[in-house]
Amino acid sequence: MSTNGQELFPILEQKRPSGLAQLLERQVDRRTAVQTAAAALTAGLGLLQAGCNPLAASESREKAKLDWETFFQGNYRLMEDEEKDDTVRRLERSYELNTGRRINVSGQGPRKDVLYGYAFNVSKCRGYMDCVKACIAENNQDRESDMRYIRIHEMRNGEMDFGKADDGFFRDVPAAGHFYIGTQCFHCQNPPCTEVCPVQATWMEPDGIVVVDYNWCIGCRYCIAACPYDARRFNWADPVVPENELNPNQHYLGNRLRMKGVVEKCTFCIQRSRDGKNPACVEACETGARIFGNLLDPDSEIRWVLKNKKVFRLKEDLGTEPKFWYFMD
Amino acid sequence: MATLTQTLNDQLTRLRQSPLKQFFLDGLREVTSGGVRYHVWMASLTLVMCLGAFAYSVQLREGLVVTGMHDHVSWGLYISNFTFLVGMAAAAVILVMPTYVLKDTDFAKAVLVGEAMAVSALIMAISFVVVDVGGPARLWHLIPGIGVFNWPSSMLAWDILVLNGYLALNLVIPFYILYSHYRGRKPLKKYYLPAIFLSILWAVSVHLVTAFLYAGLPARPFWNTALMGPRFLATAFTAGPALMILVLAVLRKYTDIDIRWATIDKLSLVVTVAAQVCLVMLGSELFVEFYRETHHGQSAMYLYFGLNGKNALTPWIWTSITMSLIATAIVSVHRLRRTPKWLYSACGLLFVGILIEKGLGTIIPGFIPEPWGRIEEYVPTWVELTVSAGIWALGAFVFTVLAKAAIPIETGRLRCVDPPAAE
Structure with a gap:
């Protein structure tokens, strides 16, 4: 999954050297050297004392x-x-x-009479990728492997063939003669991924969000094989999130720090949505292409879209019942 | 005179031990003694296992990032090997059923070898799953009672159940029969026959369940076919007996095991029929995939011809198909099949051909292209290759140990010394 992350995300511009390499390569003048040595001596003594x-x-x-x-x-x-x-x-x-x-970890449960749904306006999306950027920052995703929950596919006008689309584009957007369509976890109402998990480490919450208990996941990746939408990600190595970029407002089933060897995915920003806020991707989108809300609330924007727009879902023939609709103006 | 005293002393020491203890001590003595060739064989296997363990330690430390797998090909060499080996284990039924149910005497002498092969194949299969998971330390989450076992919903839960059950059956039945022979008794049908029947059903189900693991995923059209299960069985009943023929040929040469040519001849018939059925199934699959090409046939397209200039698997699958075609032609000609040299080469070709087809040709193309059509290939790394070699060495080691201990009991050379009171 190394695509255009280098250019898009300044944090990824350079592969960070290891701590030791950084230390060895640093140019120091004598003053700093003495200071560092003194600090090290103090720290060393402190450590000895701490023992x-x-x-x-x-x-x-x-x-x-x-x-x-x-x-x-x-x-x-x-x-x-x-x-x-x-x-x-x-x-x-x-x-x-x-x-x-x-950090602030929440275990807030589902709200009553809430079932989350999402709609994506294909005519509005212009491929800016602000949603992807916001998602990574909000959800403490691994910077090392450039993990992303959202994929934006650039399609040529006149066809909607994901096989021919490009989700690694890097150019001025929107490109002439093209349109954009985003995919992520669709939080299926009949999810094929949860039923294959041998230990029930992933399930659908009563508010419709499909979550993973990272501590319970054994890392067999059967759910990845079962998902028809490429929604799930695996931590092939220890994830890296720089301390100064860490989002301290976390949820146990959401953006808390993961470990190597476990599966993760989009949670509709459970740490935000259960707080009554929009997911980070919705908030970040400048074009207003992303709409999120409560399907059980007749006055919600999402319900308005479902009622007044011609909506469709992807791979509906698989019977997964995604709670993620597409529409056009 | 001195030797006689020693023998008498030896007998006396053995008399003081319980028969069960004698059984294991004798087995241990058999396993640890042998010629130079035997020791070199075991030492080489140990070396490969150690290399595998080292590679696995690297994987444990760094994570699965040291393998060639990624989010889009999330199962690789490990799960491929697992799939193939489940078939090897299931193939023991080819010997078990005729021997115990149809009272076929030709297979009787080989049946324990078949069961030993099933045990080692199962140990390898389970090991391949263990090295594939991201959190081996959390595997206790699978244990019913202290963990959560998602049965009957998850096919993986079914697979764990059938694999372990089949392993238990293949340990208990041969143990009872061997131990009875060791004590100079006739094994009692009322004890072992029900277990045998169970193991026959179980053998078919282990491979079917493993096929369903993949076939039950509509997300991967390449796997989502009803032919998956039957085809798994057909390939298993080809490659399994093929390997068994080769193993029996080696045992005939290097040990005093009493295997007649008639046994190998009959096994070769099984191989022939199964290999022919495999080709029929391959043909029908190719027809469906290519007569009217659809999006669902893209994985097959990638596998057999390459897609968008990417074709890492293409040479492998054509090698596999060529091997299977040549071997099936050989075994289909009676004269060639009855010539050991031809038969053994055909068995070798079938074994390797199916190993490639079940591994690289079945599991990996299921992930390519990924659900939105991007083609990301997979190439195993040295860690995966070394760990896999280590597990295969483990399997060969386990098989050698089991066969080395069982053969002298079967030939009657090794018997328990019962205290007179027990007679």
């Missing part, structure tokens, strides 16, 4: 205990509310112990 410090020892004990509990935690969906809460707090505390910084 004999009962407080630090209790911290590492706590860390070990949290890791142990995390390893043996059960399937999130089957947890009692109290357990869910403990699990979420454990994530926050672990992060704090490891980095010294705090």
Whole structure:
């Protein structure tokens, strides 16, 4: 999946050298060198002291205990509310112990009488890719492999053949004689991916969002094979999210940090949508091509689209019932 | 005189042990003793296993990024090997059914070899799944009771169930029969026959279930065909007995196992019929894919002819088809089939041909092109190749151990010394 990320995303412009290489290659003057040496000496002494410090020892004990509990935690969906809460707090505390910084992990459940749906206006999308950019930033996706949940396909006018479309375009958009269409997880009402999971690590929530419990996923990738829409992504290596780009507002089933060897996907930005906000892609889109809302609310914009526009869905013949519609002005 | 005393002493020591303990100790002694050639064989297998373990440690540390797989070809060499080996395991039924159900004496001597092959194939198949998952430490999530086992919804859950069940059957039945022979008793039908019947049904179901794992995915039109299961069985009943013929030929040469030519001859008939059926199925599949080309035939197009200039699999599949065609022609001619040299080469060709077809030619093209039509190819890395070699060495090691211990019991050389009171 290395396409046009280099040019589009400044964060990816250069492959970051490893920490050690950075340290060795740095040009330093004598003043900085002395300062660094002094700082290192202090840090070293501090570390030595910490070794004999009962407080630090209790911290590492706590860390070990949290890791142990995390390893043996059960399937999130089957947890009692109290357990869910403990699990979420454990994530926050672990992060704090490891980095010294705090994150906000939510375990907020589905709202009553809500079923999320999405509509994509094909005539409005101009291929700006702001949605992709916002999605990556919002959902703490792996920068190293340039992981993306959204694909924007550039189609030639006169045909709608995904096989001939280009989803790795890099040029001034919109290109003459072309139109754009985005795909991502369609949050099927009859999802083929969840039923194949051998451990029920992925399921559809009552509000219609298809989620993954990253801690329960064994990484067999059967769901990836079962998805007809290329919606799922696998962490082939340890994901990398630079500390200063981390989105600290997270959800257990959403954008919290993932680990290597697990599957992830679009969650309609569960950390935002359950808070009553639009997903990041909808908010970022300058053209207004993306519409999100509650299908059960007759006054919602999405319901207006379904009622007043000629809508269609992709690969409907597979019986997956996507909650993601396309329409044109 | 000295040797006689030693023998007597030896017998006395053995008398003090329980028969079961004797059985395992004798087995261990058989397995650890042998000629230079035997030790070199086992040492080489151990070396390859160690290399495989090293490659796997790299994969564990770095993640599956060290393999050639990616989001669009998310299963590769490991799952390909797994698929093929399930077929190898299922093929044991070719020997089991005639022997125990049809009372065919020609297969009787070879049946334990077949079961040992099934056990090693299953151990390899399970290992290939374990090295393929992203979180092997979380595999306990699969264990019913402490984990969540998504049965009956997930075909993978079914597969885990049938594979482990079949492994258990193929360990328990031969153990009972061998142990009875070891004690100088006749195995009792009322004990083993029900298990045999179960294992026959089970053998067919392991490979069908594995085929359904793929065939049940409408997302991948290349796999989503009703012919998948039957074709899996046909290839399994070709490649399995073909390998068995080769293994029996080697055992006949290097051990004192009592296998007559009639056994190999009969197995070769099975290979012949199954190989012919395979070609019929290949033909009907090619017809459907190419008579009226559709979007759903793109994977087949990519596999057989290449698509948009990408054709990594094309040479492989044509090699495989050529091998199968030549071998089927050879075994279809009675005179050639009955000549060991020709038969063995045909079996070799069929084994390798089907290994390529089931692996590279079935699993990987299912992912190409990906659901939105992009073509991203797959090439296995050194890590995958080394880990796979290591698992194959493990299988050969397990098979050698089982056969080495079983053959002397079957030939009657190795018997338990029962205390007189037990008689």
